[in-house]
Amino acid sequence: PFRQVNLLVIRQYVDYLVSKQNVKNIFVNGTTGEGLALSVQERKQLAEEWVHQGKDKLDHVIIHVGALSLPESQELARHAAAIGASGIAVIAPFFFKPTNKDELIAFLREVAAEAPAVPFYYYHIPPLTGVKIRVEELLDGIKEQIPTFQGVKFSDTDLLDLAQCINKNSREEFVFLYGVDEQLLSALAIGADGAVGSTYNYLGQKSNMMLEAFAQHDLSLARKYQFLTGEFLNFVIKLGFGVAQTKAVMTFVSGIPMGPPRFPLVKASEEFIAKAKAKLNSIVWPTD
Numbered sequence: 001p002f003r004q005v006n007l008l009v010i011r012q013y014v015d016y017l018v019s020k021q022n023v024k025n026i027f028v029n030g031t032t033g034e035g036l037a038l039s040v041q042e043r044k045q046l047a048e049e050w051v052h053q054g055k056d057k058l059d060h061v062i063i064h065v066g067a068l069s070l071p072e073s074q075e076l077a078r079h080a081a082a083i084g085a086s087g088i089a090v091i092a093p094f095f096f097k098p099t100n101k102d103e104l105i106a107f108l109r110e111v112a113a114e115a116p117a118v119p120f121y122y123y124h125i126p127p128l129t130g131v132k133i134r135v136e137e138l139l140d141g142i143k144e145q146i147p148t149f150q151g152v153k154f155s156d157t158d159l160l161d162l163a164q165c166i167n168k169n170s171r172e173e174f175v176f177l178y179g180v181d182e183q184l185l186s187a188l189a190i191g192a193d194g195a196v197g198s199t200y201n202y203l204g205q206k207s208n209m210m211l212e213a214f215a216q217h218d219l220s221l222a223r224k225y226q227f228l229t230g231e232f233l234n235f236v237i238k239l240g241f242g243v244a245q246t247k248a249v250m251t252f253v254s255g256i257p258m259g260p261p262r263f264p265l266v267k268a269s270e271e272f273i274a275k276a277k278a279k280l281n282s283i284v285w286p287t288d
Contacts, residue, residue, distance in 0.1 A: 155179030
């Protein structure tokens, strides 16, 4: 288990994402980055390094500043604003949970107010937070409460909720970024604007090709990419696939040492790594 964050690999990481995966927008200190397992100081260090190394290379660096404690979340929001982050995002607190829309908005509003010039995103991930307040409901009147509100990182399989959000967003005030990688094509079909996800670290180029095929109305080609991504994820999920295993996959694909996770997560087994590597190498992509 890592004892401290490794800031030295971030420059190499940025260059890899840009040159090899055609990824130019980064979401820092989220689920895959183990943001909630890090101290406030570690989160600040990582945010600073990503913004610094991404200068003139990345288009957007959005910093996740959500925390269980409102003062900590506010401190992280102020810090993100000070270092020039492109945006901030916040999950719902998940120990003492908001039980309705008004309670959740009150929390989000207090955080957003600490970075009044920075675009604000709600990070909706009910499978991990247990906060199942529908986003469709949350969006009603939210701009009056949170003037900087920009959109949602929607990491849930409830496509009905997402569709209702997009349907109500006829003036296109808000951006909807989808977070369930194996269902991205479905989300695009109902109007999602883009995606934030872990597989884009190592399948970013393939996912961009799917986005391009969809934009060109080549649904058959887009489906091929989505099905192949799904084939890999379906395989590794059956083996047990989480943040630790994602780090292992990214390490063998990129050659950049992602390191082990922090307890209570434990590192991926050698058996998992061997099987995942063989499976990924066996996939024949449309451009291969």
